[in-house]
Amino acid sequence: MRAGPGRVPGPCPSPSSERSGIVRDSGVFQRSASHFTDRITADGRDGWPVEAGRYRLVVSRACPWASRSLVVRRLLGLEEALSLAVADPVQDERSWRFTLDPDDRDPVLGIRFLSEAYEAREKGYDGGVSVPAVVDAATGRLVTNDYQRLTLDLSTEWGALHREGAPDLYPEALRDEIDERMEGIYRDVNNGVYQAGFAKSQEAYDAAYARLFARLDQVSEHLAGQRYLVGDTITEADVRLFTTLVRFDAVYHGHFKCNRNKLTEDRVLWAYARDLFQTPGFGDTVDFDHIKRHYYVVHEDINPTRVVPRGPDLRGWRTPHHRQELGGRPFGDGTPPPPPPSSEVVQPL
Secondary structure, three states: OOOOOOOEOOOEOOHHHHHOOEEOOOOEEOEOOOOOEOOOEOOOOOOOEOOOOOEEEEEOOOOHHHHHHHHHHHHHOOOOOOEEEEOOOOOEOOEOEOOOOHHHOOOOOOOOEOHHHHHHHOOOOOOOOOEOEEEEOOOOEEEEOOHHHHHHHHHHOOHHHOOOOOOOOOOHHHHHHHHHHHHHHHHHHHOHHHHHHOOOOHHHHHHHHHHHHHHHHHHHHHHOOOOOOOOOOOOHHHHHHHHHHHHHHHHHOOOOOOOOOOHHHOHHHHHHHHHHHOOOOOHHHOOHHHHHHHHHHHOOOOOOOOOOOOOOOOHHHHOOOOHHHHOOOOOOOOOOOOOOOHHHOOOOO
8 A cells, every 4th residue: 555645654664754644634643554565475475485595674773663573583583584784763855774884885785775675666666665674685675564464474484494492472372362462552552652742733642642541551450460461471462562662761751742651650561661671582672872863863843953862761671670470481482582693782771
């Protein structure tokens, strides 16, 4: 589906597209579906078979939707099978750019801007350029920017390339419950913070704010008695909630006016988020510098000064959480992932 006027074309699009994401006179922010929804599968039914070394995952460490794929890729041990390109957290009007690499080019794809892969896929493409994106390294063509499906396929279709001891993040017996949890969290929390932050009317903001904190209260109550969202192990549902929670105090509380309370003021959610952050595969993918610079610099209509705040104090992420007292087995019958490759290490807190 091509993004039309007043719709945000994908999860973390180029800045001009994101700022135009307001629909209807009510001022409600609405996110459109991804435009390129091909799937990379074991049987290659969409023309893209799973193949080690063939594809390149393009992310921004600032983007919560892209961060899902970073966490899942680490947990499943796909670092060697699926190479990684990290874009500059601050885009310009030409889209996500590779200015973190020598000569401002991605060393594998040889391009300066992610938009070049979109253009290679669809000549004359004029929609949003978003991350996460998977690119066919040989042709430079975009394969997919379907952030909702991508991580599920990494879990279910890429199994032959998973590391030994990889957890089952989408167990078949629990999929209905996982899907139900993820739907509510996506609608009211993952996307809800954006609906509050980009609202252009008081009514739209108030409604998004109410839904957000009602859902967070519900999730907090649920997690008071169990360590993870579904079952006794980490699942895709936990990954999707974590990528919003880890950004909450740093950007959503102030920048997006989601300020009824901070994450650190909810005893259960703060402990839950710290538990995941300290679990290999989660916190070692998080770059708070990228997160803060992206939101406060790129969203000029919300923060016209582009001043990036110094706080909050991030040292609390390493403090004891005591969630292990609830039981649970983070990786089920599997094992933690090894440390990230040296080229992917983020600056520790």
